[in-house]
Each structure stands twice: as structure tokens, then as C-alpha cells.
Amino acid sequence: MKVFREINELRTYLKSERLASARQGKFIQTGLVPTMGYLHEGHASLLRKARGENDLVVLSIFVNPIQFGPNEDLDKYPRDEKNDLQLAEREGADAVFLPSVEEMYPVPTKTKVLVQQLTSRLCGASRPGHFDGVTTVVSKLMHIVQPDNAYFGQKDAQQAAVISQMVADLNFDVRIVPCPIVREKDGLALSSRNVYLSPEDRNAALVLSRSLLTLQSKVEAGEAVTVGQASEDIIHTISVEPRALIDYVEIVTFPGLSAMEPGQVLAEAEEEVLIAVAVKFGNTRLIDNIIVTKKGEAIHV
Incomplete structure (x- = not known):
């Protein structure tokens, strides 16, 4: 080399x-x-x-x-x-x-x-x-x-x-x-910035993958989850964690990143759908996401 x-x-x-x-x-x-x-x-x-x-x-x-x-x-x-x-x-x-x-x-x-x-x-x-x-x-x-x-x-x-x-x-x-995203065994997406996290903040940061995995399970189970419902559920799950400060929770088309109607069912979208979050824990800002394919199969990326 x-x-x-x-x-x-x-x-x-x-x-x-x-x-x-x-x-x-x-x-x-x-x-x-x-x-x-x-x-x-x-x-x-x-x-x-x-x-x-x-x-x-x-x-x-x-x-x-x-x-x-x-x-x-x-x-x-x-x-x-x-x-x-x-x-x-x-x-x-x-x-x-x-x-x-x-x-x-x-x-x-x-x-x-x-x-x-x-x-x-x-x-x-x-x-x-x-x-x-x-x-x-x-x-x-x-x-x-x-x-x-x-x-x-x-x-x-x-x-x-x-x-x-x-x-x-x-x-x-x-x-x-x-x-694809590479994750720790407990679900935390690998990031160079993870080194900034205190033990308490690192544990709190698991709420990101947990909120996305919960949504993934619903979509893969065939539930007709809408954009609005998905956004509300993720915001609620993250907000329960007191150490988390939400920057954004957004659901957009991928790769066009266009806004979607709140009533649109994720699994019925004509394009792939990106569900992305950015949240601060202490002074550390972390991002995570999943993509829902056109067939309604949610995958981590």
C-alpha cells in the first residue's frame, strides 16, 4: 500500500x-x-x-x-x-x-x-x-x-x-x-462522531434505530402506515428519551428527496421512500435512516 x-x-x-x-x-x-x-x-x-x-x-x-x-x-x-x-x-x-x-x-x-x-x-x-x-x-x-x-x-x-x-x-x-449502513450489535449506526458520546448519551442514542426498526416491522408486516403516522410515531418514540433533541424527522422520496403527502401509504409509493432522522445527544448530532422500497419492503441503508 x-x-x-x-x-x-x-x-x-x-x-x-x-x-x-x-x-x-x-x-x-x-x-x-x-x-x-x-x-x-x-x-x-x-x-x-x-x-x-x-x-x-x-x-x-x-x-x-x-x-x-x-x-x-x-x-x-x-x-x-x-x-x-x-x-x-x-x-x-x-x-x-x-x-x-x-x-x-x-x-x-x-x-x-x-x-x-x-x-x-x-x-x-x-x-x-x-x-x-x-x-x-x-x-x-x-x-x-x-x-x-x-x-x-x-x-x-x-x-x-x-x-x-x-x-x-x-x-x-x-x-x-x-x-448499506453498518451497525453495532445493539443497532447504533456506526459513525466517527460516536466517539463524542458519553456512556449515557450512547445508550440514549439507541432510540434512533429503535424508532426506525419499529416502523420497519410495521411495514414488513403489511400495515398500511401513512407518511403522517410514521412521522408522528418516530417523533413520539424519540421524544420520550429525555437526552434526545430532535433536529428533524423527515419522510421524502428517494433519491429525489421530494415532500410527500401525509396520507400517502408508505408501501404504496411509486418511488422509494427515505425515512431520515437527525437528533442531538449532548453536543453530538447523529443521523440515521431506513428506505422503504417500492414493494413496501423496509430495509436499512
Whole structure:
């Protein structure tokens, strides 16, 4: 496994690998796994998926400052380069890109990539400008690596939808591969921010998966649960937990993220339906979701 901290060094390596393969009459597939580091089993699952589908796997680790708001946790965001590199090597990454902020943004960026409409709801409403930073850095990484496939966890379902829209609108020659949420045995969705949780808050945070799993059970049992009923039930379940402060509970189409009528039955929707929650426990904001398919089968993503 090779580690690169400069864009030109990574590009030179990738060109060399592709050229060597071309000389042998082979076309190699390249997979990109973009992350902000502090890797866990969720990231490992992305790497395994990429490893199984590509000849060359590039992992990027970059805490992107332009996707953080002024009162967010940029300076405190957890970092552990040694552990990240160990996990990357264990899961078969060929190259790790670890640029500095100065390498990615040598001067204040005057260009941003903006996706409209999809970014106005859910986390986009709570974190103005967040997705502008995400789409900008992901577009930069895609131009640098030029992957055939890029892998994103569906815990950030809105991010996956926004990136997919950007790729479609701007004709990026890359396939976006959403990968399922990975959870602890007790149901808590894996997140780098889980490290912030006190033992009491971590236990309280189980209310997120519990509220979603309860809804999942009802849909899979064939109950005609409406959008309005589902929203009310989730809000009630979470609100009973005194340590939980709800940011949002939203039920929208997926991947279009359009509003739905309260009386719409989830299992009868013509599109997939995203049920997404964002809740604060202490100073830690967590997100979670499930998707209800067109056939009414609720699945965690």
C-alpha cells in the first residue's frame, strides 16, 4: 500500500499503473472511497466492496473544512492516522491519499459545485452550505483520481443522493455505488462522531434505530402506515428519551428527496421512500435512516 500527500504524486502513480496495464493489453478498474478518516467498520465495508469490484482501490482521507459551518466541530473532529492506515492496509487499499488543507486549497477556493433542490431539506436545511462543500471536494477528488466507481455509505443517504445528482448532471464518467449502513450489535449506526458520546448519551442514542426498526416491522408486516403516522410515531418514540433533541424527522422520496403527502401509504409509493432522522445527544448530532422500497419492503441503508 502506498501513501500519497500530494496531488501530483498520486496522479503520477495512477497514470503509471494504468499505462503499465495498458501495455499488457489490460484495462484496470479504479475504485475511490472518499472519507474524512477516523475509520471504522463502516468504512471497512466500503473498502471491501471496492476491493471486490476493482483492480486498483484508492482511499482518500481528508477532513474537508469547507463543509463545516462556523459553529461545527471541524477542530475537534476525531483523527487517528495510524489506525486509519492500518485499517486501509488490512482491507486491501492500494493507495491512500492524505492531503493537507493547503494541498487541496492552496488559495481560498473561488469555485464551488452546487446542487440545488436536493440540498434544501434534511441536513441541508440544518447545515447551510454543508453540501456545497461536499460536492466541491468530491468533484476535486474525482478529477484527481478519475475513478470508474466511487463508494459512499447510505447512512448519509442525502449525501449519496446529492453526489449521484451531481455526477448525472455534470456527466462525470463514474458509477456511484451506495453501500448499506453498518451497525453495532445493539443497532447504533456506526459513525466517527460516536466517539463524542458519553456512556449515557450512547445508550440514549439507541432510540434512533429503535424508532426506525419499529416502523420497519410495521411495514414488513403489511400495515398500511401513512407518511403522517410514521412521522408522528418516530417523533413520539424519540421524544420520550429525555437526552434526545430532535433536529428533524423527515419522510421524502428517494433519491429525489421530494415532500410527500401525509396520507400517502408508505408501501404504496411509486418511488422509494427515505425515512431520515437527525437528533442531538449532548453536543453530538447523529443521523440515521431506513428506505422503504417500492414493494413496501423496509430495509436499512
